[in-house]
Amino acid sequence: MNNLNEPPNWNIRPNSRADGGDGSKWNYALLVPMLGLAAFRWIWSRESQKEIEKERQAYYQKTAAFQKDLEAKYHAVISENRRAVAQLSLELEKEQNRTTSYREALISQGRKLMEEKKLLEQERAQVMKEKSQLQPLRGAYLSCLEEQEDWQRRARLMLQEVGEALAERQRIYCSLVLPRRARLELEKKLLVRASIDPIAADLEMAAGLTDIFKRDTYCGDVWNTNKCQNGSLMWLYLKYWDLVVELKKFKSAEKIILEK
Numbered sequence: 001m002n003n004l005n006e007p008p009n010w011n012i013r014p015n016s017r018a019d020g021g022d023g024s025k026w027n028y029a030l031l032v033p034m035l036g037l038a039a040f041r042w043i044w045s046r047e048s049q050k051e052i053e054k055e056r057q058a059y060y061q062k063t064a065a066f067q068k069d070l071e072a073k074y075h076a077v078i079s080e081n082r083r084a085v086a087q088l089s090l091e092l093e094k095e096q097n098r099t100t101s102y103r104e105a106l107i108s109q110g111r112k113l114m115e116e117k118k119l120l121e122q123e124r125a126q127v128m129k130e131k132s133q134l135q136p137l138r139g140a141y142l143s144c145l146e147e148q149e150d151w152q153r154r155a156r157l158m159l160q161e162v163g164e165a166l167a168e169r170q171r172i173y174c175s176l177v178l179p180r181r182a183r184l185e186l187e188k189k190l191l192v193r194a195s196i197d198p199i200a201a202d203l204e205m206a207a208g209l210t211d212i213f214k215r216d217t218y219c220g221d222v223w224n225t226n227k228c229q230n231g232s233l234m235w236l237y238l239k240y241w242d243l244v245v246e247l248k249k250f251k252s253a254e255k256i257i258l259e260k
């Protein structure tokens with residue numbers, strides 16, 4: 001047995017005596033602190049179990065609230081994101097539509113330009129072709145005009161001389177003193193010229209001259225000095241031949257163009 005005044009023998013150290021029949025003392029001495037320890041352990045574990053439970057509850061509540069909050073936030077973020085994505089994709093579609101319509105406009109613009117260019121090129125080719133076809137014609141026309149102008153110059157000179165001769169002839173015809181023979185001489189010379197001069201032959205002047213000699217009997221005032229007042233038909237014929245000369249120039253140019 002333990003002496004109460006003495007501290008219990010916590011000593012686990014085996015003692016030589018315990019080997020004999022004193023094993024119960026050893027077990028008992030060991031049991032007390034073991035029990036205390038077990039009780040303590042039990043109480044402690046219960047208390048701590050409670051504490052833990054409490055803490056756990058509190059923790060659960062806190063985390064539940066936190067989780068709820070988080071979820072709400074999460075949902076808010078998600079829906080915000082969804083809205084943003086929808087907005088963005090709408091913007092994107094608009095942008096794509098705009099670029100598409102730009103592109104289409106550009107393409108159709110380009111196509112129109114290409115067509116216009118093609119048309120212009122065709123027109124240009126046509127003009128060049130016509131120009132190259134016209135080139136020899138133009139040259140021929142110009143040389144013809146040159147020729148005609150030379151012919152016209154000579155014709156005008158001839159007409160001027162014939163006109164002067166006719167005025168002289170009319171002056172003699174109208175004069176009371178000048179001899180008729182001089183007039184006949186003049187008429188004969190004019191008719192000869194009309195038959196040998198190629199230009200006069202061209203204008204068929206002989207017939208006209210004969211007509212004048214036969215019919216132009218008109219004389220103006222006795223005292224007039226204006227030769228145009230003597231003779232009538234002759235002036236008409238001279239104007240007519242002048243016109244024929246002018247006309248022939250264009251006729252031959254026209255002929256050249258039509259023949260090409």
Ligand SMILES: *[C@@H]1O[C@H](CO)[C@@H](O)[C@H](O)[C@H]1NC(C)=O
Pocket residue numbers: 090093094097
């Ligand atoms: C884009 O174009 C399509 C068809 O052209 C049309 O259906 C759609 O509404 C357009 N979108 C926008 C945002 O304009």
Ligand SMILES: *[C@@H]1O[C@H](CO)[C@@H](O)[C@H](O)[C@H]1NC(C)=O
Pocket residue numbers: 170171174175219220221222223224225226227228229230
């Ligand atoms: C015109 O005829 C008249 C006679 O009728 C004559 O006296 C006059 O000299 C002539 N004049 C001219 C310019 O020939």
